[in-house]
Amino acid sequence: CGAAVAGEVPPVPVAAAVAPPPPLGPHAKGKDFVDFDEDLQVADIVNAVAEGYAELELVKRFSTVGMGPSQGRHSALNTARIVARETGRAAAEVGVTTARPPVYRERVGKLPGRSYEPDRRTAMHHRHLEAGAQMMTAGLWWRPAFYGPRERRESAIAGEALAVRRNLGVIDVSTLGGLEVRGPDAAEFMNRVYTFAYLRQPVGRARYVLMTNDAGTIVDDGVACRLAEDRFYVTTTTTGAERVYRTMLWWNAQWRLEVDVANVSVALAAVNIAGPRARELLARLVEGIDLAAEAFPYMGVRAGNVAGIPARLFRVGFVGELGFEVHVAASHGEALWDAVFDAGRDLDIAPFGVEAQRLLRLEKGHIIIGQDSDAMTTPEEAHMSWALSRRKPFFVGKRSLEVRDRHLSKRKLVGFAIDDPFAPLPRESNLVVIDGRIAGFVTSVARSPALGRVIGLAYTAREASEPGAALPIRLDNGRSLAAEVAALPFYDPDNLRQEM
Template sequence: GFMPAYQLACQGGAVLNYDDETAQFSLQNLPAGMHIAGSVNSMFALDTVETDGQNAARAALRGLGMSVEADEPNVCHQRVNHPWPFVKHPDGREFVDFDEDLQIKDIVNTTRMGYRDIQLVKRFSTVGMGPSQGRHSALPTARLVAATTDRTVTETGVTTARPPLTPEPLGLLAGRRFHPIRRSPLHHRHVALGAHMMPAGVWQRPAFYGGTERRKSLIEAEVSAVRTRVGIIDVSTLGGIELRGPDAAEFMNRVYTFGFIKQPIGKTRYAVLTSEQGVVSDDGVAARLGENHYYVTATTSGVDQVYRDMLKWNAQWRLDLDIANVTSAFSAVNVAGPLSRKVIETAGCSVDLNAHDFPYLACKEAYVAGLPVRMMRVGFVGELGFELHAPSPLIGELWDQLMTAGEAHGIRPFGVEAQRLLRLEKGHLIVGQDTDGMTHPDEVALRWAVAQKKAFFVGNKSVDILSKHPLTRQLVGFELGTSSPQPKEGHLVIHDGNIVGSVTSCEYSPTMNKIIGLAYVHPSDSAVGSTIIIRTDNDIHVRPVVVTTPFYDPNNARQTL
């Protein structure tokens, strides 16, 4: 039936009434200064609408203190609403609200569940919450509620009209632009070295060092420095979480997929985090510094969520440990390359750095250049390397000392772009780039990082269930000749004319002199030597070959120097 445009008036304080005899609504108790005329005032015949408009104008003039003639008598006998009976549809499709796909039975059942108030009927059933905002469903709903609760529509009323009355452009709802930015303690040193900064989550990080017009050659030079001499990169943006207490090992064992109960002191271990749904949600490196002391890194963008999840789980488990987010307390640099050991020795180190005393994946607390550091031998970029984590106020001095010590060895700072290319050559994943909200360990060949005999870790049941289902996609490495168009991240992988995946990482490798990348493909195309189809720009299809990863140094000889 007809509903007057009552919303603005009611938002101003007017009351909507219903006359059960005429089946019509009317607005009463208008706020001072508000005047209505026409159909909203229950006038429908043309002559009564005109008279009503004139009377409203007179009322407005009186409100301004002007003298006008008396109102004309005005009565409208035309009816636009009738209390039509509700007729059952032969197939039971008596729709009340087309927006919300609600039928008569939904409203009746709502009242039978005890929701007699029209406002509660709306909240429970969602009637009137669609795009039309009840313009076609309000009256039928009120009549149904009245009939099933043995009341009149006047007694039940209609739902409250709330702003906005009409759809509003998103531009009107937007607030001020607010982009939080964090800078590492080394930020000004990077700027002084000519770094081109880029966002990495909320952080500003050096993309590369030098002018943008020479971007490609500069990145390749940084890669070459790490592969042939030594490079240094600021990794202070890595998340850092410290766990201390008698149950620290047990907590690590429950949270991460790998086994940590028997992790030796002085060793690091790759740590993968899965959600309760079995999805890879974060990764990092766990260093066991003592029997009851772990220092764990997390991804730049994921550390806050990892920390919140840890607090949530321990609120349930009540294990005896302290969990602290020390991302801001510690900053770090990674010295990487075949000459990295010599650079640190030149700066002065309190522990032996030879391969026997400080092997790959070891960690130690030491002094470098007289400054306290936590040292980890890790190889994200695929070379001999040392991550040095120091208290944030000291990281600037550490950087300066290492740069000075490295001058004789040709040290060069490198940025995120070179780091990502170096890690791609080693086939290392970046969670959030090479994974998505559906990625589980088997899809990205991380089954080796999942303890098979562990009774429990967060997400273990889901991981097991997913492992029993056939894969629908597989992340693989691929390579192309330099004459082919280079695929970009997000370009689609095609199998039998259908989209089956996408490219997650792809770059030209100066080390390999090839285009290399990672992509999700159909499982039947995942075998080494298979040819896959990638649709690139301008609908050009390229056919790279699936290869074994890592692309570079498959035996990890460089990392274990």
């Protein structure tokens, strides 16, 4: 069965029929679309060939055919046929363009690449390592988190904070952004780009700076030091230097003021000497500067030599104690650090890191931009309306803030305290839940060794933001922890310590 029968003629193989492609003809009505992604018609492809782009890849780049989301999957063949017709070739000779993701999946192995972000270290980096610092990243910078073994983290941070409160501490603040604003219109420029008033700021004085965007939300903060009538030195947050610099350049391109802005962040090194004995230490090093409170008041700016190094000195108080920031050229940063510790050895000087600094500023109720604020935070929500000069005719964000004043948000940033020293420590981002509804969240929290209780900052409902109001915090385990809204600042509310 199935064997060939003698005399039968074997069948002749017949080639499979191939349907000819539909003709390329213009529509009687409407448009002749080839690529719906890019709104291209037959005439666009014909025009590309007429311009001399006879190869399909060149036609693609001239006309953008196949560059949309479909990556040419619905237009490649018709494009090839049109090019073939116009150049007198077969479509097979013309070919089709390469389709890319998302039409085809990408191999994960093709995605990794080198990181081109710079890895920045301050001039004192090796001194921190020699002192046993545990390093952390802040923006692009490596900074000491605290000094000592990792297993003693909490006690090390508390010890550093108490050293500043009771005696003397030094922190490397070279990572702060530094911008030079110079020119005849420098004061006018500062007056527009920041919310405070700077036209009449005296030479030799510093003022707080707060930057808002067009929507009136907080962008950055720092200090503006007036070095001359036509020159300011402005500090920014560690992570905000590049952003603020670009913002300044963008606005000046619109305003056309006679001012030049230079980013000198990496050209400088700086230390903050803080604590009750800060003046005593600095007196051993300075030349040509009177450090007395009357001659060099809080928020004062002076220039002179520190340990023989040309320096700028600012009296500022981020940590809430008598303090001096000393700024020098980056090439002298390590020499400055060594000189400060050599002079303060008999004063029991101690370095402190970022974690202790954050604890100290929390005790003073100072916010950290990006931690205690988000992309929607306004100065009014963060208790910073004092930093707005309402009498100025203009500053970036003023119009939006005036509108927001008529429509206050439902939340408020408040301080809170937990008096039980053995209470569990909430975590940043733990929710504030009032009557079963989310009213806010924790932004900063720590055990304060100076105050003997847990303190923090959190957003809560505006109607529950007065001191004494309950602030229930939901912990990670789902339990509710009773906290209470507290007046700010927690420490030295009359600012006697930092202004002495």
